[in-house]
Amino acid sequence: xxxxxxxxxxxxxxxxxxxxxxxxxxxxxxxxxxxxxxxxxxxxxxxxxxxxxxxxxxxxxxxxxxxxxxxxxxxxxxxxxxxxxxxxxxxxxxxxxxxxxxxxxxxxxxxxxxxxxxx
Amino acid sequence: xxxxxxxxxxxxxxxxxxxxxxxxxxxxxxxxxxxxxxxxxxxxxxxxxxxxxxxxxxxxxxxxxxxxxxxxxxxxxxxxxxxxxxxxxxxxxxxxxxxxxxxxxxxxxxxxxxxxxxxxxxxxxxxxxxxxxxxxxxxxxxxxxxxxxxxxxxxxxxxxxxxxxxxxxxxxxxxxxxxxxxxxxxxxxxxxxxxxxxxxxxxxxxxxxxxxxxxxxxxxxxxxxxxxxxxxxxxxxxxxxxxxxxxxxxxxxxxxxxxxxxxxxxxxxxxxxxxxxxxxxxxxxxxxxxxxxxxxxxxxxxxxxxxxxxxxxxxxxxxxxxxxxxxxxxxxxxxxxxxxxxxxxxxxxxxxxxxxxxxxxxxxxxxxxxxxxxxxxxxxxxxxxxxxxxxxxxxxxxxxxxxxxxxxxxxxxxxxxxxxxxxxxxxxxxxxxxxxxxxxxxxxxxxxxxxxxxxxxxxxxxxxxxxxxxxxxxxxxxxxxxxxxxxxxxxxxxxxxx
Amino acid sequence: xxxxxxxxxxxxxxxxxxxxxxxxxxxxxxxxxxxxxxxxxxxxxxxxxxxxxxxxxxxxxxxxxxxxxxxxxxxxxxxxxxxxxxxxxxxxxxxxxxxxxxxxxxxxxxxxxxxxxxxxxxxxxxxxxxxxxxxxxxxxxxxxxxxxxxxxxxxxxxxxxxxxxxxxxxxxxxxxxxxxxxxxxxxxxxxxxxxxxxxxxxxxxxxxxxxxxxxxxxxxxxxxxxx
Numbered sequence: 001x002x003x004x005x006x007x008x009x010x011x012x013x014x015x016x017x018x019x020x021x022x023x024x025x026x027x028x029x030x031x032x033x034x035x036x037x038x039x040x041x042x043x044x045x046x047x048x049x050x051x052x053x054x055x056x057x058x059x060x061x062x063x064x065x066x067x068x069x070x071x072x073x074x075x076x077x078x079x080x081x082x083x084x085x086x087x088x089x090x091x092x093x094x095x096x097x098x099x100x101x102x103x104x105x106x107x108x109x110x111x112x113x114x115x116x117x118x119x
Numbered sequence: 120x121x122x123x124x125x126x127x128x129x130x131x132x133x134x135x136x137x138x139x140x141x142x143x144x145x146x147x148x149x150x151x152x153x154x155x156x157x158x159x160x161x162x163x164x165x166x167x168x169x170x171x172x173x174x175x176x177x178x179x180x181x182x183x184x185x186x187x188x189x190x191x192x193x194x195x196x197x198x199x200x201x202x203x204x205x206x207x208x209x210x211x212x213x214x215x216x217x218x219x220x221x222x223x224x225x226x227x228x229x230x231x232x233x234x235x236x237x238x239x240x241x242x243x244x245x246x247x248x249x250x251x252x253x254x255x256x257x258x259x260x261x262x263x264x265x266x267x268x269x270x271x272x273x274x275x276x277x278x279x280x281x282x283x284x285x286x287x288x289x290x291x292x293x294x295x296x297x298x299x300x301x302x303x304x305x306x307x308x309x310x311x312x313x314x315x316x317x318x319x320x321x322x323x324x325x326x327x328x329x330x331x332x333x334x335x336x337x338x339x340x341x342x343x344x345x346x347x348x349x350x351x352x353x354x355x356x357x358x359x360x361x362x363x364x365x366x367x368x369x370x371x372x373x374x375x376x377x378x379x380x381x382x383x384x385x386x387x388x389x390x391x392x393x394x395x396x397x398x399x400x401x402x403x404x405x406x407x408x409x410x411x412x413x414x415x416x417x418x419x420x421x422x423x424x425x426x427x428x429x430x431x432x433x434x435x436x437x438x439x440x441x442x443x444x445x446x447x448x449x450x451x452x453x454x455x456x457x458x459x460x461x462x463x464x465x466x467x468x469x470x471x472x473x474x475x476x477x478x479x480x481x482x483x484x485x486x487x488x489x490x491x492x493x494x495x496x497x498x499x500x501x502x503x504x505x506x507x508x509x510x511x512x513x514x515x516x517x518x519x520x521x522x523x524x525x526x527x528x529x530x531x532x533x534x535x536x537x538x539x540x541x542x543x544x545x546x547x548x549x550x551x552x553x554x555x556x557x558x559x560x561x562x563x564x565x566x567x568x569x570x571x572x573x574x575x576x577x578x579x580x581x582x583x584x585x586x587x588x589x590x591x592x593x594x595x596x597x598x599x600x601x602x603x604x605x606x607x608x609x610x611x612x613x614x615x616x617x
Numbered sequence: 618x619x620x621x622x623x624x625x626x627x628x629x630x631x632x633x634x635x636x637x638x639x640x641x642x643x644x645x646x647x648x649x650x651x652x653x654x655x656x657x658x659x660x661x662x663x664x665x666x667x668x669x670x671x672x673x674x675x676x677x678x679x680x681x682x683x684x685x686x687x688x689x690x691x692x693x694x695x696x697x698x699x700x701x702x703x704x705x706x707x708x709x710x711x712x713x714x715x716x717x718x719x720x721x722x723x724x725x726x727x728x729x730x731x732x733x734x735x736x737x738x739x740x741x742x743x744x745x746x747x748x749x750x751x752x753x754x755x756x757x758x759x760x761x762x763x764x765x766x767x768x769x770x771x772x773x774x775x776x777x778x779x780x781x782x783x784x785x786x787x788x789x790x791x792x793x794x795x796x797x798x799x800x801x802x803x804x805x806x807x808x809x810x811x812x813x814x815x816x817x818x819x820x821x822x823x824x825x826x827x828x829x830x831x832x833x834x835x836x837x838x839x840x841x842x843x844x
Contacts (some may be wrong), residue, residue, distance in 0.1 A: 003495050007643050014706040018627055024294060025623040027525055037293050044297050051308040052745030055644035060667040062659060074651035079671040080256055083683045084300060086746060088264050093836055098286045105279045114283055137785060144781035147774045188678045190798035195653055197678045234696040241689050260682035271693030277700050308641035310649025332637035386706060606821050
């Protein structure tokens with residue numbers, strides 16, 4: 001029980017990564033696969049932030065004169081996740097525009113039926 | 120350090136990334152003034168890049184240039200490492216970018232052409248950034264720039280095949296990037312730094328599970344773009360559905376830059392000498408599967424795409440030999456592949472345009488209708504097979520010699536398999552040449568050649584293939600320095616961290 | 618069959634990652650780079666928000682790449698949807714008076730809030746990307762509430778290009794003038810926790826805020842028009 005409460009963020013992040021990969025590998029509907037990509041990226045971002053957490057730390061902003069640098073969390077993973085979220089949004093935008101075009105060509109979003117390029 | 124961008128030993132390598140990026144941001148504003156000059160902007164950008172990269176070569180052969188962005192000391196800032204291999208790849212990228220942008224002056228006529236040129240500039244900016252950077256998260260960001268521009272460019276034509284290939288490429292590419300980011304997170308959690316030299320300094324061995332797992336995740340993530348078997352299912356569709364100028368850039372630059380990233384991570388950061396035998400086998404397997412699949416193709420661009428998979432397998436085999444000679448041979452083969460495959464796709468582009476079909480059987484008799492283009496295509500095929508006096512011959516010869524230098528019956532068997540791959544390659548390429556020259560075509564045999572902006576890049580590719588094929592010593596010096604930079608982890612760490 | 622293989626593959630991956638996680642216990646300070654930024658960030662960059670100083674000053678090159686990625690996504694979306702024919706004029710029902718007036722009343726307030734977030738990026742949590750997203754959401758409100766109004770394409774293209782160019786030009790000025798490094802902080806750092814402090818950081822964040830706002834609004838505009 002103690003293990004669970006200590007590492008809850010890691011477990012949550014890996015749960016999301018697991019679910020995201022499962023959706024991408026198993027589901028046939030294109031929109032569900034795109035949602036799976038988004039869930040996978042959210043899981044990876046959550047994992048990155050959890051790596052940078054320091055126990056009982058607070059946000060790294062010196063808003064009042066008396067705050068000590070020892071009580072703050074690591075600022076670097078937060079900067080990395082900022083970039084990673086934006087990159088995830090960019091991929092999602094590209095994927096959705098391609099899904100719109102694909103629907104206009106094939107009139108279906110089932111990936112099993114969109115297999116014109118064989119061998 | 121002196122005026123804008125000039126270091127004491129040449130121009131600042133940061134400009135290699137900034138100039139195409141700045142021009143890409145400027146294109147919409149210029150588009151308000153006049154739409155006709157937009158297609159000349161990539162030509163100007165890569166002419167600048169090529170000149171800067173060529174003038175930097177003598178300087179970096181003495182000592183790599185380390186550029187600190189922001190002015191703080193590494194590892195507290197991002198730094199660019201312009202060493203021999205970085206500048207070699209930048210020259211190759213600028214050269215291919217320049218020639219294909221000249222080709223695209225008349226080839227790209229329909230669709231949103233302004234957006235094509237912006238995406239083209241940004242794709243090559245991403246590629247230059249990947250080869251010059253010294254920080255692993257920066258590698259991820261520039262790698263994403265490369266990948267996302269290529270997703271958009273593969274779908275540029277908007278037909279059924281293009282959109283389907285692009286969405287499949289996107290799904291596989293984004294799973295790969297997420298795995299790569301996961302690997303970066305695991306590495307940061309253990310070592311607390313993102314600088315490649317700093318991480319390399321702190322890794323003792325690659326066998327403990329906490330180092331092995333991030334390495335596998337990162338190689339898998341980068342391997343999707345580098346087209347290593349079994350992660351290359353996207354490649355035949357994507358390279359055959361893109362416009363031909365983009366196929367030339369994807370086959371010639373994008374997968375090689377992906378392979379550079381894999382090699383950099385393996386050699387410099389992880390120093391994974393024990394696992395390289397696995398890559399030797401993987402390389403030969405990729406080579407055989409690529410060549411055998413290419414043999415049964417009837418669509419010319421799919422055939423060329425499978426041939427690219429085969430060549431990547433050959434390069435992986437050469438580089439995993441882990442000797443100075445082997446790594447130089449692998450880099451030489453990369454240059455030969457860029458020049459040869461670029462030429463083949465450019466020539467095929469106009470041949471497909473004239474016959475309005477991608478089937479090989481429709482190229483009958485085209486040797487008379489488009490003599491210069493067919494000659495260029497034939498020279499490209501001979502170079503890839505490895506016939507003298509073209510560039511393919513010294514590069515394949517160096518690979519075989521490097522593999523022979525490693526004793527053992529196992530390597531002799533592998534060399535036999537590599538030669539078998541070359542024979543299969545010769546078979547299918549000769550079949551195409553036979554169709555082009557020796558079959559009687561229907562219709563009138565009048566000459567309708569490709570336009571002059573298509574012939575100039577093919578001509579320059581042919582000259583380079585002949586020149587370096589006859590005088591390989593022109594580039595062996597820089598290849599050797601590049602190989603020793605990859606293999607010598609200690610020198611790299613010392614030049615960055617001091 | 619496919620499900621079973623996928624589950625086995627995923628269990629192997631998760632087991633591998635759990636093995637690697639033993640070295641990263643949760644909640645323990647691990648890094649030397651993070652400590653350097655926390656201790657020296659205030660003097661070297663002048664901003665009170667250390668995440669902002671990491672994003673824009675220490676790792677500013679990554680932010681340039683990120684801005685480029687969003688630019689590529691907006692252009693790529695435009696290129697893929699460009700040759701799609703517009704659906705024949707859909708009958709747009711005009712919205713009711715309450716909805717119309719309410720949206721138009723809220724619009725400038727949301728814009729103001731977004732602008733507040735990216736101007737104070739170096740003092741409070743937030744910054745260019747967050748503020749830009751809020752500005753784009755104001756435009757989405759106008760699309761959904763007062764139907765039939767579109768943003769001007771010329772204006773949004775100009776803002777995007779100018780935003781990116783301001784970033785690069787500021788970096789190049791740092792290369793030429795102050796300290797001869799790309800993206801060095803050459804403007805005076807001012808006093809901590811005031812609005813006019815931290816050198817070039819607020820200027821870059823303002824440029825990024827406008828750029829991201831117009832890009833995301835342009836993406837929404839493209840999707841609504843063409844589908």
